[in-house]
Amino acid sequence: MRTIDWAGGAVEIIDQTALPEELRVLRLSTVEEMVEAIRRLAVRGAPALGVAGALGVALAARQHSGDPDRRAAAVETVRTARPTAVNLARGADRAAGRLPDGPEAVLAEALRLRDEEIESSAAQARLGADLVVSLCGGRPVRVLTHCNTGALAAVTGGTALSVVAELHRRGALDEVIASETRPLLQGARLTAWELDGLGIPFRVAVDGAGAFLMSRGEVDVVLVGADRICANGDVVNKVGTLAHALGARHAGIPFLVVAPETTLDPTTPNGGAVEIEDRGDDEVLTFRGSRTAPPGSRAVNPAFDVTAAELVTAIVTDRRVITGAPVTGQGAGIAARG
Numbered sequence: 001m002r003t004i005d006w007a008g009g010a011v012e013i014i015d016q017t018a019l020p021e022e023l024r025v026l027r028l029s030t031v032e033e034m035v036e037a038i039r040r041l042a043v044r045g046a047p048a049l050g051v052a053g054a055l056g057v058a059l060a061a062r063q064h065s066g067d068p069d070r071r072a073a074a075v076e077t078v079r080t081a082r083p084t085a086v087n088l089a090r091g092a093d094r095a096a097g098r099l100p101d102g103p104e105a106v107l108a109e110a111l112r113l114r115d116e117e118i119e120s121s122a123a124q125a126r127l128g129a130d131l132v133v134s135l136c137g138g139r140p141v142r143v144l145t146h147c148n149t150g151a152l153a154a155v156t157g158g159t160a161l162s163v164v165a166e167l168h169r170r171g172a173l174d175e176v177i178a179s180e181t182r183p184l185l186q187g188a189r190l191t192a193w194e195l196d197g198l199g200i201p202f203r204v205a206v207d208g209a210g211a212f213l214m215s216r217g218e219v220d221v222v223l224v225g226a227d228r229i230c231a232n233g234d235v236v237n238k239v240g241t242l243a244h245a246l247g248a249r250h251a252g253i254p255f256l257v258v259a260p261e262t263t264l265d266p267t268t269p270n271g272g273a274v275e276i277e278d279r280g281d282d283e284v285l286t287f288r289g290s291r292t293a294p295p296g297s298r299a300v301n302p303a304f305d306v307t308a309a310e311l312v313t314a315i316v317t318d319r320r321v322i323t324g325a326p327v328t329g330q331g332a333g334i335a336a337r338g
């Protein structure tokens, strides 16, 4: 089943806020419904957001076909529904490029992006698994991963978790440590649900246990995804990723980032230039509706962090493995290391 698709004149998504308790499918028929689904993380993960952005523009093209001003405003609401994952704006922009050709052309472009992301996931799986096998000497590996980077974060397959699944298929996987990923528990809720469905052995760990497990020799490789990879190779991903990268460096194990080419952003020089979404106090100060901190407490809730290029062993895309010393300076990194 696809995480996001077009069916019968509307967008269908798996509602990721309902998992793992319920596999619920939502139909989104308007731009407003799409934007709301993106903001509350019913659809999430960089590649899935790219497709959501493109299909959101397809909805805008149908909804406001006779009113270019309202259509332009609707497109802008979609492309800025969340700020950090470059795929969202990029997917919206790609579909919007076909607006002059009419709603059917916009939809066709969005569906092309959907199909490309499916192919991309498969290619990342192959390249990533080849790299892990060569780095870890072919023995079954213990992987630590963060957030959710599986089919739920894409259309099918995923990024880092597609590599995990491919390693499992090859008999080259021992087990996965899924970092729970506070505050919204994409690891504990979504990654654990996907791994269970795939029959892959896993344990869930609190985010803070990652570095300790690595230092104790219980992890061979860290595999994560990305929401944006900057020109100098800095990786913006779910908050907690930086701590795992530092843990991996301390333990001397590879820290690998797996992402489609659509997540590479040569126009953003480095991680400091990226808008990091702050999702407000409630996600941190409450747990499933109950308050955990004393009344009056305030929170800081960056949804993403920046891992400096120098902490990344390699970036695996659908086309290449980017390795080597990070290159600093605007626009140089990704191209020079490709």
Ligand SMILES: CSC[C@@H](O)[C@@H](O)C(=O)COP(=O)(O)O
Residues within 6 Å of the ligand: 041, 044, 045, 046, 047, 085, 146, 147, 148, 149, 150, 153, 154, 158, 159, 160, 186, 224, 225, 226, 227, 237, 238, 239, 303
């Ligand atoms: C293939 S997914 C890579 C990233 O998008 C993922 O790790 C992540 O940070 C998702 O954040 P989210 O806030 O759940 O959309």
